[in-house]
Amino acid sequence: DSDAPIEKAIEKAYHDWPRADTKGKPFQYGTAGFRMRADLLPSVLFTVGILASLRSRKLNSNTIGVMITASHNPAEDNGVKLVDPMGEMLDQDWEYWATGLSNQSDGELLRNSYMHTANKFNVDEAKEARVIFARDTRPSGDILVKALIAGLEATGTKYIDFGIATTPQLHYLVRATNTQNQAQPYGEVSIEGYYKKMSKAFAQAMIYSTPRGSISVDCANGVGAPKLKELVKYLPSDKLRINVINDNIDDPEILNKQCGADFVKTSQVAPPNLNIKAYDRWASLDGDADRIIYWFQSEGGIFRMLDGDRIATLAASFIGELVKKSGLEEQIKLAVVQTAYANGAATKYVERVLGLKVDFTPTGVKHLHHAAARYDIGVYFEANGHGTVLFSERALKQISKHEPQSPAQLEALDTLKALTNLINQTVGDALSDLLLVEVVLAHKEWTVEDWLGTYTDMPNKLAKVYVNDRGNFRTIKGTAERQLESPPGMQDRLNDIMRKYKEGRCFVRASGTEDAVRVYGEASEVYDCEDMVGKVTELIASQASRDIEPYLY
Numbered sequence: 001d002s003d004a005p006i007e008k009a010i011e012k013a014y015h016d017w018p019r020a021d022t023k024g025k026p027f028q029y030g031t032a033g034f035r036m037r038a039d040l041l042p043s044v045l046f047t048v049g050i051l052a053s054l055r056s057r058k059l060n061s062n063t064i065g066v067m068i069t070a071s072h073n074p075a076e077d078n079g080v081k082l083v084d085p086m087g088e089m090l091d092q093d094w095e096y097w098a099t100g101l102s103n104q105s106d107g108e109l110l111r112n113s114y115m116h117t118a119n120k121f122n123v124d125e126a127k128e129a130r131v132i133f134a135r136d137t138r139p140s141g142d143i144l145v146k147a148l149i150a151g152l153e154a155t156g157t158k159y160i161d162f163g164i165a166t167t168p169q170l171h172y173l174v175r176a177t178n179t180q181n182q183a184q185p186y187g188e189v190s191i192e193g194y195y196k197k198m199s200k201a202f203a204q205a206m207i208y209s210t211p212r213g214s215i216s217v218d219c220a221n222g223v224g225a226p227k228l229k230e231l232v233k234y235l236p237s238d239k240l241r242i243n244v245i246n247d248n249i250d251d252p253e254i255l256n257k258q259c260g261a262d263f264v265k266t267s268q269v270a271p272p273n274l275n276i277k278a279y280d281r282w283a284s285l286d287g288d289a290d291r292i293i294y295w296f297q298s299e300g301g302i303f304r305m306l307d308g309d310r311i312a313t314l315a316a317s318f319i320g321e322l323v324k325k326s327g328l329e330e331q332i333k334l335a336v337v338q339t340a341y342a343n344g345a346a347t348k349y350v351e352r353v354l355g356l357k358v359d360f361t362p363t364g365v366k367h368l369h370h371a372a373a374r375y376d377i378g379v380y381f382e383a384n385g386h387g388t389v390l391f392s393e394r395a396l397k398q399i400s401k402h403e404p405q406s407p408a409q410l411e412a413l414d415t416l417k418a419l420t421n422l423i424n425q426t427v428g429d430a431l432s433d434l435l436l437v438e439v440v441l442a443h444k445e446w447t448v449e450d451w452l453g454t455y456t457d458m459p460n461k462l463a464k465v466y467v468n469d470r471g472n473f474r475t476i477k478g479t480a481e482r483q484l485e486s487p488p489g490m491q492d493r494l495n496d497i498m499r500k501y502k503e504g505r506c507f508v509r510a511s512g513t514e515d516a517v518r519v520y521g522e523a524s525e526v527y528d529c530e531d532m533v534g535k536v537t538e539l540i541a542s543q544a545s546r547d548i549e550p551y552l553y
């Protein structure tokens, strides 16, 4: 009914939030939602509010989450991602409809698009719609919150603003909200509840161990800094000392600038101007604290990285040992999920040394998460440090009902139980992953050097190429982005290049968060790897001129 109050309110509110002029380029729900230069985003936030209302009504008034962040991107960008009721990423079937709503260029078209979406999903407008949201520290968050609220109010949605939070905290809050009246609530519905749950689990996991030394955390000058400081107040001080570094959130320009997880991972150097002692443990978070990379410097200031692959192998080996020591080996199976960016040496280590199955998915935690959920315990991490460990309902039941047969089994079981609460089950969470790594290193009595010594990374390199239309770079479904289908003939040329290098492997894919094409390569020698990635980069750059502004992702 086009005269119904919601439809009318949407059309009216559109005048305050008209679609930005993107010179013919469409908005697109990408790897992690909409992401672009912040000044183009207000209308998108308005339509995201509308979509969130539809999704909540469709799902019987369960609460939907909206997170306003551009994570690892530079300060001038912003973005938005939607969170489904159990804290997982938005159902991928709905991305198309989110994209559709965002691209309407007048109020009437938007109203029609809304009605079309509501009809498609048979949404009952009489049902209550509920949304909660949060944002990172970017100043552009203020206006984007206003735009989001306009969409929520036009659709008569009840909402709660949780202010500034990390992305994983918002995911936690969504799940906690939707399970609060169930037999097993996920946790208290507050950010304090998140700290309480995590710190209690950490204390339990550390009953039998104590970490050596302290950990310094580069917070990318983002939201992770104040939130980590808050978390520290809840942690047992005799168990862990955390130094919070790069915590300046008052200067928006320096967010993610020469610091943070993405910088460290891609440039393979430490952030400048830090006081780094050889072999001290360091970690870097990204701008919304959902990724973490560990690193250290050895003698002579040589940078050593312990990335997402390393966290996955560390977690999988430790959790596997706990399952075995608890006497649950027969009942509970583990698997690891990676993307094509996983270092070949990491994959080999998981398969050959840990003896576990490895699944591959395209980039984006939304893909890895679903794959990991198919296993009793699914460990998933992208090499860039984004990941977590999922415990299935079945595994949780086995763990809770298991009767330990010896003090050693009891100890392992207690630690395993603590990990099920310590690890964020909704999404990759840098703060939770930080504590997980600290627990494992303490239990194994490992230094960062011991951890690095488990296997030797293949030399690798990640590069970015700016092209005219990155949409031309499409990968073949089912290849986990390893093979290009377009531009035509490009994959053959890549194969010709790769063939020249010992153990050369290289792939090219369009980023879903930046206006660029990414090139990843690895080979058995550093020089070969550099040379190969250089050649591929040149090939792509020579094919593609760049004549438009790199602003719309």
Ligand code: G16
Binding pocket: 031, 032, 070, 071, 072, 073, 286, 290, 291, 363, 364, 365, 366, 382, 384, 386, 510, 511, 512, 513, 514, 518
């Ligand atoms: C997001 C996604 C990650 C993905 C990364 C890069 O991270 O959540 O899963 O690996 O973007 O994606 P792409 O290569 O498509 O640009 P974040 O931390 O920026 O939200």
